[in-house]
Amino acid sequence: MEFFEILKTDNNSRARLGKITTCRNTIFTPVFMPVGTKATVKAVLNEQLAEMGCEIILSNLYHLYLSPGIKIIKKAGGIHNFSNWKKAVLTDSGGFQVFSLSGIRKVIDNGVEFKSVIDGSTHFFTPEKVIEMQIEMGSDIMMVLDECSIFNAPDNLIAEAAERTLKWAKLSIAEYNKYGDNKNSKLFGIIQGGFNKDLRKYCAETVSELGFGGIAIGGLSVGENRNLTVEMMDHTVNYVDKSKPLYVMGLGDPAGILEAINCGVDMFDCVLPTRISRNGSAFTQTGRININNAKFSDDFSPIDDCCNCYTCRNYSRAYIKHLHKNKEILSSILLSIHNLYFLFDLVGKCRNAISNNNFNNFKNNFLKNYNNVRPNP
Amino acid sequence: MEFFEILKTDNNSRARLGKITTCRNTIFTPVFMPVGTKATVKAVLNEQLAEMGCEIILSNLYHLYLSPGIKIIKKAGGIHNFSNWKKAVLTDSGGFQVFSLSGIRKVIDNGVEFKSVIDGSTHFFTPEKVIEMQIEMGSDIMMVLDECSIFNAPDNLIAEAAERTLKWAKLSIAEYNKYGDNKNSKLFGIIQGGFNKDLRKYCAETVSELGFGGIAIGGLSVGENRNLTVEMMDHTVNYVDKSKPLYVMGLGDPAGILEAINCGVDMFDCVLPTRISRNGSAFTQTGRININNAKFSDDFSPIDDCCNCYTCRNYSRAYIKHLHKNKEILSSILLSIHNLYFLFDLVGKCRNAISNNNFNNFKNNFLKNYNNVRPNP
Numbered sequence A, B: 001m002e003f004f005e006i007l008k009t010d011n012n013s014r015a016r017l018g019k020i021t022t023c024r025n026t027i028f029t030p031v032f033m034p035v036g037t038k039a040t041v042k043a044v045l046n047e048q049l050a051e052m053g054c055e056i057i058l059s060n061l062y063h064l065y066l067s068p069g070i071k072i073i074k075k076a077g078g079i080h081n082f083s084n085w086k087k088a089v090l091t092d093s094g095g096f097q098v099f100s101l102s103g104i105r106k107v108i109d110n111g112v113e114f115k116s117v118i119d120g121s122t123h124f125f126t127p128e129k130v131i132e133m134q135i136e137m138g139s140d141i142m143m144v145l146d147e148c149s150i151f152n153a154p155d156n157l158i159a160e161a162a163e164r165t166l167k168w169a170k171l172s173i174a175e176y177n178k179y180g181d182n183k184n185s186k187l188f189g190i191i192q193g194g195f196n197k198d199l200r201k202y203c204a205e206t207v208s209e210l211g212f213g214g215i216a217i218g219g220l221s222v223g224e225n226r227n228l229t230v231e232m233m234d235h236t237v238n239y240v241d242k243s244k245p246l247y248v249m250g251l252g253d254p255a256g257i258l259e260a261i262n263c264g265v266d267m268f269d270c271v272l273p274t275r276i277s278r279n280g281s282a283f284t285q286t287g288r289i290n291i292n293n294a295k296f297s298d299d300f301s302p303i304d305d306c307c308n309c310y311t312c313r314n315y316s317r318a319y320i321k322h323l324h325k326n327k328e329i330l331s332s333i334l335l336s337i338h339n340l341y342f343l344f345d346l347v348g349k350c351r352n353a354i355s356n357n358n359f360n361n362f363k364n365n366f367l368k369n370y371n372n373v374r375p376n377p
Helices: A046-051 A061-066 A070-075 A079-083 A095-100 A127-137 A155-178 A197-208 A226-237 A254-263 A272-278 A310-314 A317-325 A329-355 A359-369 B046-051 B061-066 B070-075 B079-083 B095-100 B127-137 B155-178 B197-208 B226-237 B254-263 B272-278 B310-314 B317-325 B329-355 B359-369
Strands: A004-009 A016-021 A026-029 A031-034 A056-060 A088-092 A105-108 A111-115 A122-125 A141-143 A186-191 A214-217 A246-248 A267-270 A281-284 A287-290 B004-009 B016-021 B026-029 B031-034 B056-060 B088-092 B105-108 B111-115 B122-125 B141-143 B186-191 B214-217 B246-248 B267-270 B281-284 B287-290
Touching: A004 A329, A016 A329, A026 A031, A031 A329, A056 A061, A061 A070, A061 A088, A061 A095, A061 A122, A061 A127, A070 A079, A070 A127, A079 A088, A079 B317, A088 A095, A088 A127, A095 A111, A122 A127, A127 A141, A127 A155, A155 A186, A155 A197, A186 A197, A197 A214, A197 A226, A214 A226, A226 A254, A254 A267, A254 A329, A254 A359, A272 A281, A272 A329, A281 A329, A310 A329, A317 A329, A317 B079, A329 A359, A329 B329, B004 B329, B016 B329, B026 B031, B031 B329, B056 B061, B061 B070, B061 B088, B061 B095, B061 B122, B061 B127, B070 B079, B070 B127, B079 B088, B088 B095, B088 B127, B095 B111, B122 B127, B127 B141, B127 B155, B155 B186, B155 B197, B186 B197, B197 B214, B197 B226, B214 B226, B226 B254, B254 B267, B254 B329, B254 B359, B272 B281, B272 B329, B281 B329, B310 B329, B317 B329, B329 B359
Parallel strands: A031 A056, A031 A267, A056 A088, A088 A141, A141 A186, A186 A214, A214 A246, A246 A267, B031 B056, B031 B267, B056 B088, B088 B141, B141 B186, B186 B214, B214 B246, B246 B267
Antiparallel strands: A004 A016, A016 A026, A105 A111, A111 A122, A281 A287, B004 B016, B016 B026, B105 B111, B111 B122, B281 B287
């Protein structure tokens, strides 16, 4: 069975319908992957995710390495056993976290040294070690160690980071190949290069040649405006191996998802739907609302009239506003279920639209209704 | 249909099996009632409660009066519609909260004045107003306004509070009767009297004569040791109308539940199972554990080997410890499900034991295993 198969390409856009086959399940693409950084998608049960049609969640090597430690997860029989999630898991290497969250870190050519945010202890990640630990966790899709530049970094630093990421990509694939066929995990390479088109092209072509199972675009959605994100995605896609699943990292608002699919992207993830839930925000067909708004106090309609999620079938805006105002955990639970369902439903509708050659139309209609989109949520 | 029916009395104890019939459902007693102070049992979905066999939850007039306000709940069509809970709701009047939580309050003979903990505004509860608001909320079982003395209050204050509670009980039943048969709510009287046996006897007899739908014992589990709680329960039960359901307020640890049932108590409630969940504690057949204990880091067994709850069927101690350490909401969800199930299961086993005239035996065996019981949790 092929790992990735393209089933259909839209006639009027680069959007495509595909199928990823892991040893656990079949994942139709485009697919939205919720983020379970610490082996839990915040405030949601795995059963609730599965009921919503979720086939793959993200987890994060960096966070799990720091707590509970890879040894514990290995002893549990891998991350699926540890967290009781039966479907696929994609693990991020934590490159992004090392470079953005760790207060003190030092990049040297063969890896990155960082201090634990938990106890200040010093740790060292190499491309090879990151592969080894992800295999130990039983990850279905692993990411290489990469160096993600901050938005507005000087050109020379962006170029250095991109070059180092390519060097690490080569070390990663060599390490990965050492495991031979005794592994169920696929390894994805990552394209960096900031907002420099030449650099993006160079990285896309180089990564495409290395024989990864899939290709990711990193370093976008890091603070730039939405038009620039789309421009860079659109540009980069030109130079990737299109037979591989293409993943844009850290993108997950409704409008961004539609733009990514339009560029030919197959996979995306974001903490957005669960994070905004904890702040009382919710996606609706007509844009994002915040449940704290006074007008919802006696609004007994569901969060979104068109939504068929558990929350919208059973609970009102007034009740959820009451819960959120009173800091009740149930408000995070109900809003997380709604916001995740909203994205699964949206991406499911995109897949339908692609198979009917109707993606452009669907996208334009959705965006017209979703009128209070923020430029860069 | 009778509101309360005694189906069986244990041959060797005062424990009894009964049945409460509301307009919504049938509730077999003894029954544990989880607390949903603000119209939500913390961290648990109503569906999860119903799956566990929960037939009745508590809510609190005082808290709901302050937020979102009774007007909103009435506009929603009552508390069941507002919170999407289809089964029975018992509402506490909030007497206990007014007397223990409100910073500034002033008791006068016809009611109690208090300041909102939310905005400092002044409010006034009378026995009559408390009935009116509970009827507006659509409560199935309402509690009278009472004055609960603090533990170790001087004798004269306890006597005054008990006398005032009796006076209010009479005003409450008169107000309740004004609604005639146009109500589905039953009203329960409350016995106060601190730890004075003569006073408890007097209050029990007086409340029993007033024609309430049920009788509650208040003012216990307020800081005294467990032996004293049991002694006062046991004493008070002698003087109540035994044809009515008997409810001990605020009691909900496993050992306390068994003692209460042994005295002939039919109903009890406590925040304990959900509160300890948020602190990482869990009931087991062999006593309470705290999941933060280092030895659980690589313990892949369930919280309680004997438990058949959703959490124990699917998740390990090691995983829940990891979640709790990382302040993940899922740890509160999973532990709340377990701890509530544990009590529902325990009380269900008590009902079985009563029908088999085996309650004493069951109680003694359970307490022998549950060896690290705290004197007064």
